[in-house]
Amino acid sequence: MGAARDDVFIDEITFPATDGYPLAGTLFLPRGTKRHAVLINSATAVPRKIYRGFASYLAHRGCAVLTYDYRGIGDSRQPAMVGYNQPKSLVGFRASMSDWAAQDVTAAVRWMRERYTTLPLAYVGHSFGGQALGLIENNGDISRAAFVASQAATWRLMASPEKYRVYAFMNFVGVPLVHALGYAPAWAGIGEDLPKGVFLQWADWVSSPRYLFDSKLPALENFAKFKGELRALCFSDDPWATRAAVELLASGFSAIKPEVLTVKPSDVGAKAIGHFGFFRPEHSDTLWRGVAEWIQGEWCVSG
Template sequence: MRWRPYRRKPGRRPERARAGARGGPCVGPRASYVDANVNFGKPAMDLAAALEGAPAPADGRELAVPAADGTALAATLLEPPGRAPADAPLVVIAAAAAVRRRFYARFATYLAGRGHPVLTFDYRGIGGSRTGSLAGSTIRMRDWCILDVPGVLAWAAAAFPRRPIHWVGHSMGGFAPGLAHNNALIARQLNVATLSGYWGRMAAPEKWRVAALMRFAGPLAVRLKGYFPGVLMGGEDMPGPAYLEWMRWCMTPEFLFADETLPERAHFAAFRAPVRFVQVADDPWGTEAAVGHMAAHFTASVDRSMWRLAPADAGVAAIGHFGFFRPELRSTAWRQAADWLLP
């Protein structure tokens, strides 16, 4: 489906950083593991169960990739089973906010199986890039976008100079390149559930729960603990400043685009690669309005398109904000996504 603007209708513990690592969304909201029918603290999907049994590719290599400020980011490079052509694209998978790269292992393995090297990485303070307690951390959400993502892009371009970079962004991982000064390095991008996180564009009743958490429970927890406890949403702990910045963006109708302290917003105008937005029909955060609002800011893209994915299209009962990466979608949504990403 070609790009069309949105028109409103009526009516587990994190992994620790490996030896030698240095270092110390926005999101399709950080209510990342909560579904519309689930109360706070009860994950919509059991993340541990989702990760259990995820195949570990034989050729996977653990790396430390430097962010733009030198902070070491834990990463995994999956090589295809056979020798990939020298000019075959390198796929980079960028996670949703505060989600470990392990979550995407199965999808990464699938793409590697189609003959392409695939890189996954953890943002600073998350998973293998976390170096200790988050209490007192100064990590902001923007740091993931303007330091970590540019560093990964620069490393990928230097390590694989003959390979075009094809980017897969989940939630925050899809709009983060818009804030990256070197986003011209991306040759093609697939965004899954990437949205403008203003709470008012979420589906009811979920938006009321998210608003209550953001306005009251979340800030109180940060004040008491020094970070946002992942148990409140069933996911990873989040640095306090990152949570509070995300909260401010999500309280504003224009989301991060209204943040005058974020000059990197101007880099959206430099993003020219073809980009496809996957809007999941039953995602309570990534509604058509929320995804459309974000997509509308990729104005320089030479080819914007939106793919509305319903559970029935993938042969499953539900998908939600995270379900796209379940292996049950291998023969349906994964195949269609890979056909577009790797033409």
Template sequence: MSCQDMPATQDVQSRSPILNTAQGEPFKESATDGYVLGGFTWRHTSPDAQRPVVIINAATSVRCGHYSRFAAYLFANGFDVITYDYRGIGESRQASIKGLNASWTDWGALDFEAMLKRAQREFPGQPIDVVGHSFGGCAAGLAESGRVIRRLVTVGAQFAYWRDYAPEHRWRMFGKWHLLMPLMTLLCGYFPGKRLGWLEDTPTGVVRDWSTPAARLEGRPSGRALMKKTGTLPFANVRAQTLAISISDDPYGTIAAIERLLDYFSNASKTHLRIEPQDIGEQQVGHFAFFRSAYQATLWPIALTWLHTGALAPDTPGRQVPRS
């Protein structure tokens, strides 16, 4: 079956309905290489230098609309908020991504960097916080301006090292993401994820980064290229109060995977909170559900409290993972 012949099936956004972005103000922002990014801003009418602005970094090939209700929740609780799509995805997709060689480091070093610059320009003097889901937590460490981040909350954040996948799902996930995904990308010139019902269509460079079975980020193709260009990965620039949230039934966000990424944030103060679904009265949560409005009363206040105070409330569900 050719790429053109494949029927579209439900993607992550369809299983969790596209969330309303009407409350957000659409914007366009150019990265330093000229690529035009799209996103949305939730902005209070009166300026306040004490009011933080939160940038939400999406997971790999998940549209920023998935985070809109969470953005509205933060807005209602006193934050200005920016959501955006990485190049090639959603609001930042051009007519075709075939041949677009965007990578994970492009998404962090160029696209997230552009959002940090936008936040400083549009909200001058305000504290800048970040929420990063999955790869979005990794992107937070790839921007040169990471030193401006005050507080960072990550959810299931890792960079897909296959040996860190949950053992009971490991070989199925390896076949899906490290064999079939690059094969389909070779055939089509991009990964047709939307037609397969696996996330959004994804640029070639991102697929190469994800599917390369290297234990270190600098062992991935774009990580090697960034190291060759600059001599380092800029994670050490981030000195934020960092909360890494992981859910025990998330097959990507195992303790080993979360800790592997956290180790890169060498100058940040770090807390790893591990939550069992039963801690919040649920049977399952998984990798994507944290940002669904069903968890507004149970999971969202954890992130909100951290962004407000840089600490966990005494009654926070879950346990803190000891860090060496």
């Protein structure tokens, strides 16, 4: 997660989703002048704490940064009525991936836009976090978006043999298990527990040839509303967010021409990066710096 920096102030906050549901967040602020505002949007089943090091790094560079948990995840999961510091069961908890976008991500963008009215607002999306940008109605408030391993995650565009494992798990293990238990358990290998509706919608999208673009969500029309700059990073050793999958997601932003860059681990002196490795602190002088400079309008590299 990375050590806290002396020149960064960290504040644990709660803010309401569009329907009033309380979302837990962490605000990272530079002790000096704020020059940019940045919202970091999580991958599926990933708590905000894994983005702490990167958020602190951005704040060190003069950004006001917010990380947060979607409903049902991390600290945005309701506590149990009994027991010490135990989360409430997700059985019966109503949420879907489209709810995360419409109610949680939309509210996070609004909160940052209202709080930092004079600063350019950038959006960092990891995996689902990038997908959500196209689904929210207020994506016009974003001036720049940086996607990290964010893709149209149909199993067909994943690397072999991972694609077959994912298809089999989703359809023959995950879906029956979720129907039996009423939620998706972390012990099945998905990261954190997931609400039933989130997992079932995710499984449906993964099984569809064009992922979420094959759904009939009215919110898909919001992809065309985004007119900011978009840079999407994919990593050559990531079996999920392959170049083809990243390009498919990027193609949904029809009003702009997104830039897709492929990074090899050897490009940054690493042995592996994969789907989550970008957020490891050893990349602070390479990957982190590159994204930060681009967010702040200082990096102009084609690839």
